[in-house]
Amino acid sequence: MAVDTPARIAILGAGPIGLETALYARFLGYEVDIIEQGRIGASVHDWSDVRMFSPFHMNCSSLGLAAIEAQDPEYQAPAKDALLTGGEWLTRYLLPLAQTDLLNDHIQQQTTVVHVGRSQLRKRDLPADDSRHSADFRILLQDADGTERIGTSDVVIDTTGVYSQANWLGVGGIPAVGERQLRDQIHYRLPAILGDQRDRFAERTTLLIGSGYTAATNAVALNNLISETTDTQVIWLTRKPAGTGPIRSIPDDRLPERAALTAQANALAHGSDERFRYLGETGVLSIEQREGRYHVEIAGDPGETLVVDEVIANVGFRPDLSLFQELQVHQCYASEGPMKLAATLLAQDSADCLDQAATGPDSLLNPEPNFYLLGSKSYGRNSNFLFAHGLQQVRDLFTVIGDREGLDLYAGMKHLG
Ligand SMILES: Cc1cc2nc3c(=O)[nH]c(=O)nc-3n(C[C@H](O)[C@H](O)[C@H](O)COP(=O)(O)OP(=O)(O)OC[C@H]3O[C@@H](n4cnc5c(N)ncnc54)[C@H](O)[C@@H]3O)c2cc1C
Known part of the structure; x- marks a missing residue:
């Protein structure tokens, strides 16, 4: 009507x-x-x-x-x-x-x-x-x-x-064990890595989770910080099969900025710089904060516990x-x-x-x-x-x-x- x-x-x-x-x-x-x-x-x-x-x-x-x-x-x-x-x-x-x-x-x-x-x-x-x-x-x-x-x-x-309203970062889209208690400390969006929040990431180790354009943007910013500092480290984790992307590239992309970001982020994931480590086909099982650092248990065979200073979860x-x-x-x-x-x-x-x-x-x-x-x-x-x-x-x-x-x-x- x-x-x-x-x-x-x-x-x-x-x-x-x-x-x-x-x-x-x-x-x-x-x-x-x-x-x-x-x-x-x-x-x-x-x-x-x-x-x-x-x-x-x-x-x-x-x-x-x-x-x-x-x-x-x-x-x-x-x-x-x-x-x-x-x-x-x-x-x-x-x-x-x-x-x-x-x-x-x-x-x-x-x-x-x-x-x-x-x-x-x-x-x-x-x-x-x-x-x-x-x-x-x-x-x-x-x-x-x-x-x-x-x-x-x-x-x-x-x-x-x-x-x-950000999604949860845990395997299966539900909260990782411990994530709910750390909700306010984990970054779910785009922290000012090269701006106001630089000190939180420079000379420290960051875990980045996700395989979309927001994660790609953060990956590139973190890599810029790596080149400007001596001991900044990044671990980028996605559930994408090893050997792919991780960012899906669009053939003959009509948006050049998007194509450039995709290429840059994918090159980082498959690069040889030890300060930028990429882990595909995995996900987060649990996350706990001890003595100011995050202990993050990830899935896989064998699994692994990562110890990092900051967590950025770009999971949608x-x-x-x-x-x-x-x-x-x-x-x-x-x-x-x-x-x-x-x-x-x-x-x-x-x-x-x-x-x-x-x-x-x-x-x-x-x-x-x-x-x-x-x-x-x-x-x-x-x-x-x-x-x-x-x-x-x-x-x-x-x-x-x-x-x-x-x-x-x-x-x-x-x-x-
Ligand atoms: C990094 C990034 C880059 C992007 N680049 C592009 C691009 O190049 N081109 C493009 O087309 N799109 C882009 N987008 C998508 C872009 O977000 C959308 O096009 C646009 O912002 C969507 O507008 P919206 O009004 O639907 O939502 P929003 O921009 O999210 O606006 C929603 C508003 O509602 C308010 N709100 C939420 N809950 C409540 C509530 N309970 N009560 C009252 N108010 C509330 C929020 O505060 C907000 O102001 C990008 C997004 C991101 C994150």
């Missing part, structure tokens, strides 16, 4: 996709509340030193550029082929976008969404019945000082991403499903993304995220009327999400919300020259 303006839309998370979703909604005349647990673009702040693979024209929308230019006629957009760092993406696009009059007054920062339900209805009431839409959404929010309050809305769009992220536990959301049992979208992505079965075709409005629907998952969270544990996919989702979603087939606000706007 169409939701007409001026209905109220709650957008959970002020990341890149939350901002773009809110902007589109504002252009159409909806009331929006954007609720952000930290600061605007919090996840991107965390990887602000990392250079993006995708050029700027894939990381902005025509609507976003138009809104910023209307606000600030002096605005100079980055060149369309520029490969920005996360920090540059923030300062040159995402923050100016958030500061436009269309969005600025609608963002509540330092406010965490704890749970979303419906007034008068429980999860088991009216299964998959469209009439559930007549009960408002009831959203439990927590402010920075711990105060709790309730927000309400007609539509909820969850764009809270996955970056807040997963969505926080607790937010919508009281709603009727059908999730994929493998990816934990919403079922229809997960099935569409599975059918596309492409190794390269650039090949991902638009999944269409229908893939965004789930049994709970007027509740949607967009952005990286909608891909669940599938790490192939690109910002450009999120823009396709935003466009498709508003054809559903307003029941306006073919609506495309992006098409009518000026594109980067």
